[in-house]
Protein backbone atom coordinates (compact mmCIF):
# COMPACT_ATOMS: atom_id res chain seq x y z
CA UNK A 270 0.00 0.00 0.00
CA UNK A 271 1.26 3.48 -0.74
CA UNK A 272 2.14 5.75 2.16
CA UNK A 273 0.33 8.89 1.03
CA UNK A 274 -2.74 8.33 -1.06
CA UNK A 275 -4.66 11.13 -2.72
CA UNK A 276 -7.95 9.90 -4.13
CA UNK A 277 -9.81 12.18 -6.52
CA UNK A 278 -9.02 15.08 -4.23
CA UNK A 279 -10.66 18.40 -5.04
CA UNK A 280 -10.19 21.54 -2.97
CA UNK A 281 -12.17 24.73 -3.40
CA UNK A 282 -11.43 28.20 -2.07
CA UNK A 283 -13.41 31.41 -2.16
CA UNK A 284 -12.25 34.42 -4.11
CA UNK A 285 -11.36 37.18 -1.69
CA UNK A 286 -13.68 39.94 -2.93
CA UNK A 287 -16.56 38.21 -4.68
CA UNK A 288 -16.64 35.27 -2.26
CA UNK A 289 -17.25 33.09 -5.30
CA UNK A 290 -16.04 29.50 -4.89
CA UNK A 291 -13.44 28.17 -7.32
CA UNK A 292 -11.66 24.88 -7.79
CA UNK A 293 -8.03 25.11 -6.71
CA UNK A 294 -7.30 21.45 -7.43
CA UNK A 295 -9.51 19.14 -9.39
CA UNK A 296 -9.78 15.40 -8.68
CA UNK A 297 -6.11 14.71 -8.06
CA UNK A 298 -5.11 11.10 -7.53
CA UNK A 299 -1.56 10.39 -6.49
CA UNK A 300 0.09 7.52 -4.67
CA UNK A 301 3.37 8.18 -2.88
CA UNK A 302 5.33 5.07 -1.95
CA UNK A 303 6.69 4.68 1.56
CA UNK A 304 10.28 5.89 1.73
CA UNK A 305 10.19 7.66 -1.61
CA UNK A 306 11.04 11.28 -2.39
CA UNK A 307 8.51 12.94 -4.64
CA UNK A 308 9.03 16.45 -6.00
CA UNK A 309 6.13 18.61 -7.20
CA UNK A 310 6.65 21.30 -9.83
CA UNK A 311 4.28 23.55 -11.75
CA UNK A 312 3.61 27.19 -12.43
CA UNK A 313 2.61 29.53 -9.67
CA UNK A 314 -0.99 29.13 -8.55
CA UNK A 315 -1.46 25.58 -9.85
CA UNK A 316 -2.17 24.23 -6.38
CA UNK A 317 1.16 22.83 -5.18
CA UNK A 318 0.84 24.28 -1.69
CA UNK A 319 -2.78 23.20 -1.53
CA UNK A 320 -1.74 19.63 -2.27
CA UNK A 321 0.63 19.66 0.73
CA UNK A 322 -1.75 21.49 3.04
CA UNK A 323 -4.38 18.83 2.34
CA UNK A 324 -1.98 16.09 3.47
CA UNK A 325 -1.33 18.04 6.68
CA UNK A 326 -5.05 18.44 7.30
CA UNK A 327 -4.76 22.22 6.98
CA UNK A 328 -7.26 22.47 4.13
CA UNK A 329 -10.32 20.25 3.85
CA UNK A 330 -11.26 18.34 0.71
CA UNK A 331 -14.33 19.54 -1.17
CA UNK A 332 -14.52 15.97 -2.40
CA UNK A 333 -12.20 12.98 -2.51
CA UNK A 334 -9.69 12.21 0.22
CA UNK A 335 -6.08 12.04 1.39
CA UNK A 336 -4.85 9.22 3.57
CA UNK A 337 -1.51 8.64 5.28
CA UNK A 338 -0.72 5.04 6.09
CA UNK A 339 -4.30 4.12 5.27
CA UNK A 340 -5.80 6.56 7.80
CA UNK A 341 -7.79 9.47 6.37
CA UNK A 342 -6.48 12.97 7.05
CA UNK A 343 -9.59 14.80 8.12
CA UNK A 344 -8.30 17.76 10.09
CA UNK A 345 -5.14 19.17 11.68
CA UNK A 346 -5.72 17.34 14.96
CA UNK A 347 -6.29 13.90 13.51
CA UNK A 348 -3.93 11.02 14.04
CA UNK A 349 -3.16 10.82 10.32
CA UNK A 350 -2.25 14.53 10.20
CA UNK A 351 0.12 14.02 13.14
CA UNK A 352 2.09 11.56 11.02
CA UNK A 353 3.48 14.40 8.93
CA UNK A 354 5.46 17.56 9.56
CA UNK A 355 5.60 20.58 7.29
CA UNK A 356 8.46 22.88 6.33
CA UNK A 357 7.42 26.21 4.79
CA UNK A 358 9.37 28.57 2.56
CA UNK A 359 9.46 31.46 4.96
CA UNK A 360 11.30 30.29 7.98
CA UNK A 361 8.27 30.33 10.23
CA UNK A 362 10.37 30.66 13.36
CA UNK A 363 9.40 32.39 16.57
CA UNK A 364 11.69 35.45 16.72
CA UNK A 365 11.74 35.60 20.52
CA UNK A 366 12.87 32.00 20.89
CA UNK A 367 16.36 30.67 20.37
CA UNK A 368 17.23 27.93 17.90
CA UNK A 369 16.80 25.40 20.70
CA UNK A 370 13.56 27.06 21.78
CA UNK A 371 12.19 26.90 18.25
CA UNK A 372 13.00 23.23 17.77
CA UNK A 373 11.62 22.48 21.24
CA UNK A 374 8.47 24.36 20.30
CA UNK A 375 7.68 21.82 17.58
CA UNK A 376 7.90 19.08 20.20
CA UNK A 377 5.88 21.00 22.79
CA UNK A 378 3.13 21.42 20.19
CA UNK A 379 2.98 17.68 19.76
CA UNK A 380 2.87 17.18 23.52
CA UNK A 381 5.99 15.12 23.74
CA UNK A 382 6.92 14.20 27.28
CA UNK A 383 8.81 17.07 28.89
CA UNK A 384 11.88 15.21 30.12
CA UNK A 385 13.71 14.57 26.91
CA UNK A 386 12.57 17.59 24.89
CA UNK A 387 15.83 19.49 25.14
CA UNK A 388 17.96 16.46 24.51
CA UNK A 389 15.93 15.50 21.49
CA UNK A 390 15.88 19.04 20.12
CA UNK A 391 19.64 19.31 20.49
CA UNK A 392 20.14 16.04 18.68
CA UNK A 393 18.34 17.38 15.62
CA UNK A 394 20.02 20.78 15.84
CA UNK A 395 23.31 18.92 15.74
CA UNK A 396 22.11 16.85 12.78
CA UNK A 397 21.49 19.96 10.67
CA UNK A 398 24.90 21.36 11.56
CA UNK A 399 23.83 24.07 14.02
CA UNK A 400 25.25 22.64 17.24
CA UNK A 401 27.17 25.86 17.90
CA UNK A 402 24.13 28.06 17.36
CA UNK A 403 21.55 26.52 19.71
CA UNK A 404 21.26 29.70 21.78
CA UNK A 405 21.13 32.12 18.84
CA UNK A 406 17.94 33.93 17.91
CA UNK A 407 16.54 33.71 14.35
CA UNK A 408 17.61 37.26 13.42
CA UNK A 409 21.21 36.32 14.18
CA UNK A 410 21.18 33.59 11.54
CA UNK A 411 21.50 33.57 7.75
CA UNK A 412 18.55 32.49 5.58
CA UNK A 413 20.11 29.08 5.04
CA UNK A 414 20.65 28.59 8.76
CA UNK A 415 17.06 29.57 9.49
CA UNK A 416 15.84 26.96 7.04
CA UNK A 417 18.06 24.39 8.76
CA UNK A 418 16.26 25.23 12.01
CA UNK A 419 12.94 24.74 10.24
CA UNK A 420 14.06 21.36 8.96
CA UNK A 421 15.35 20.36 12.40
CA UNK A 422 12.01 21.37 13.90
CA UNK A 423 10.16 19.16 11.42
CA UNK A 424 12.55 16.21 11.82
CA UNK A 425 12.55 16.41 15.61
CA UNK A 426 8.92 15.31 15.84
CA UNK A 427 10.04 12.22 13.95
CA UNK A 428 7.24 12.33 11.43
CA UNK A 429 6.58 9.50 9.00
CA UNK A 430 6.08 12.03 6.24
CA UNK A 431 7.94 15.25 5.50
CA UNK A 432 5.96 17.88 3.61
CA UNK A 433 8.21 20.62 2.28
CA UNK A 434 6.77 23.65 0.50
CA UNK A 435 9.56 25.39 -1.42
CA UNK A 436 11.80 25.22 1.64
CA UNK A 437 14.73 26.75 -0.24
CA UNK A 438 12.68 29.20 -2.30
CA UNK A 439 13.94 32.26 -0.49
CA UNK A 440 17.62 31.31 -0.64
CA UNK A 441 20.27 32.36 -3.14
CA UNK A 442 21.30 29.80 -5.76
CA UNK A 443 24.50 28.76 -4.05
CA UNK A 444 23.01 28.29 -0.58
CA UNK A 445 20.14 26.48 -2.22
CA UNK A 446 22.48 23.94 -3.77
CA UNK A 447 24.27 23.36 -0.47
CA UNK A 448 20.94 22.91 1.31
CA UNK A 449 19.73 20.49 -1.36
CA UNK A 450 22.81 18.37 -0.81
CA UNK A 451 22.39 18.44 2.95
CA UNK A 452 18.75 17.52 2.72
CA UNK A 453 19.62 14.57 0.52
CA UNK A 454 22.22 13.32 3.03
CA UNK A 455 19.67 13.62 5.85
CA UNK A 456 16.99 11.92 3.81
CA UNK A 457 19.27 9.08 2.76
CA UNK A 458 19.84 8.20 6.42
CA UNK A 459 16.30 7.16 7.23
CA UNK A 460 14.33 7.69 4.03
CA UNK A 461 11.23 9.30 5.33
CA UNK A 462 8.50 9.63 2.78
CA UNK A 463 8.96 13.13 1.36
CA UNK A 464 6.74 15.42 -0.70
CA UNK A 465 8.76 18.42 -1.82
CA UNK A 466 7.50 21.44 -3.75
CA UNK A 467 10.01 23.41 -5.78
CA UNK A 468 10.10 25.62 -8.85
CA UNK A 469 13.68 24.57 -9.57
CA UNK A 470 13.80 21.82 -12.19
CA UNK A 471 17.35 20.70 -11.39
CA UNK A 472 16.57 20.56 -7.68
CA UNK A 473 13.48 18.44 -8.36
CA UNK A 474 15.40 15.88 -10.44
CA UNK A 475 18.44 15.86 -8.19
CA UNK A 476 16.41 15.06 -5.08
CA UNK A 477 13.51 12.98 -6.25
CA UNK A 478 12.51 9.46 -7.23
CA UNK A 479 9.52 10.93 -9.02
CA UNK A 480 8.67 14.40 -10.25
CA UNK A 481 5.00 15.31 -10.41
CA UNK A 482 4.20 18.05 -12.92
CA UNK A 483 1.07 20.00 -12.11
CA UNK A 484 -1.02 22.01 -14.53
CA UNK A 485 -3.38 24.82 -13.67
CA UNK A 486 -6.88 26.20 -13.99
CA UNK A 487 -7.82 24.10 -12.20
CA UNK A 488 -4.85 22.40 -10.59
CA UNK A 489 -4.29 18.87 -11.86
CA UNK A 490 -1.49 16.40 -12.44
CA UNK A 491 -0.20 16.56 -16.00
CA UNK A 492 2.77 14.29 -15.91
CA UNK A 493 4.83 12.11 -13.60
CA UNK A 494 8.48 11.50 -14.39
CA UNK A 495 10.42 8.65 -12.86
CA UNK A 496 13.96 9.62 -11.95
CA UNK A 497 15.99 6.43 -12.01
CA UNK A 498 19.36 8.00 -11.26
CA UNK A 499 21.39 5.89 -8.82
CA UNK A 500 21.72 6.88 -5.15
CA UNK A 501 23.48 8.18 -3.21
CA UNK A 502 23.58 11.15 -5.57
CA UNK A 503 26.28 13.76 -5.73
CA UNK A 504 26.25 17.00 -7.74
CA UNK A 505 28.24 15.26 -10.52
CA UNK A 506 24.99 13.66 -11.58
CA UNK A 507 23.81 17.05 -12.90
CA UNK A 508 26.13 16.67 -15.88
CA UNK A 509 25.18 13.10 -16.72
CA UNK A 510 23.39 12.33 -19.98
CA UNK A 511 20.49 10.78 -18.06
CA UNK A 512 20.06 13.96 -16.01
CA UNK A 513 20.18 16.19 -19.08
CA UNK A 514 17.54 14.05 -20.80
CA UNK A 515 15.25 14.25 -17.75
CA UNK A 516 15.75 18.00 -17.55
CA UNK A 517 14.74 18.37 -21.20
CA UNK A 518 11.65 16.23 -20.72
CA UNK A 519 10.62 18.17 -17.62
CA UNK A 520 11.16 21.51 -19.37
CA UNK A 521 8.94 20.39 -22.22
CA UNK A 522 6.26 19.24 -19.84
CA UNK A 523 6.29 22.58 -18.04
CA UNK A 524 6.56 24.60 -21.26
CA UNK A 525 3.20 23.32 -22.53
CA UNK A 526 1.58 24.91 -19.54
CA UNK A 527 3.49 28.14 -20.01
CA UNK A 528 2.49 28.27 -23.69
CA UNK A 529 -1.16 27.85 -22.75
CA UNK A 530 -0.79 30.63 -20.21
CA UNK A 531 0.76 32.99 -22.78
CA UNK A 532 -2.07 32.29 -25.17
CA UNK A 533 -4.63 33.23 -22.53
CA UNK A 534 -2.79 36.50 -21.85
CA UNK A 535 -2.54 37.33 -25.53
CA UNK A 536 -6.23 36.68 -26.16
CA UNK A 537 -7.30 38.64 -23.08
Ligand SMILES: Nc1ncnc2c1ncn2[C@@H]1O[C@H](COP(=O)(O)OP(=O)(O)O)[C@@H](O)[C@H]1O
Nearest residue numbers: 282283284293312313314315316317318319320
Ligand atom coordinates in the same frame (compact mmCIF):
# COMPACT_ATOMS: atom_id res chain seq x y z
N1 LIG B 1 -6.64 30.48 1.45
C1 LIG B 1 -6.95 30.75 0.18
N2 LIG B 1 -8.07 31.41 -0.15
C2 LIG B 1 -8.39 31.67 -1.42
N3 LIG B 1 -7.65 31.30 -2.49
C3 LIG B 1 -6.50 30.64 -2.23
C4 LIG B 1 -6.09 30.32 -0.89
N4 LIG B 1 -4.90 29.65 -0.97
C5 LIG B 1 -4.59 29.56 -2.27
N5 LIG B 1 -5.54 30.14 -3.04
C6 LIG B 1 -5.58 30.16 -4.51
O1 LIG B 1 -5.66 28.81 -4.94
C7 LIG B 1 -4.84 28.58 -6.08
C8 LIG B 1 -3.76 27.55 -5.75
O2 LIG B 1 -2.93 28.10 -4.75
P1 LIG B 1 -1.61 27.39 -4.22
O3 LIG B 1 -1.96 26.01 -3.79
O4 LIG B 1 -1.01 28.29 -3.22
O5 LIG B 1 -0.72 27.32 -5.54
P2 LIG B 1 0.88 27.19 -5.70
O6 LIG B 1 1.44 26.75 -4.40
O7 LIG B 1 1.06 26.20 -6.80
O8 LIG B 1 1.37 28.54 -6.11
C9 LIG B 1 -4.28 29.94 -6.46
O9 LIG B 1 -5.14 30.51 -7.42
C10 LIG B 1 -4.34 30.72 -5.16
O10 LIG B 1 -4.46 32.10 -5.40
Ligand SMILES: [Mg+2]
Nearest residue numbers: 317318319434
Ligand atom coordinates in the same frame (compact mmCIF):
# COMPACT_ATOMS: atom_id res chain seq x y z
MG1 LIG C 1 2.84 27.59 -3.13
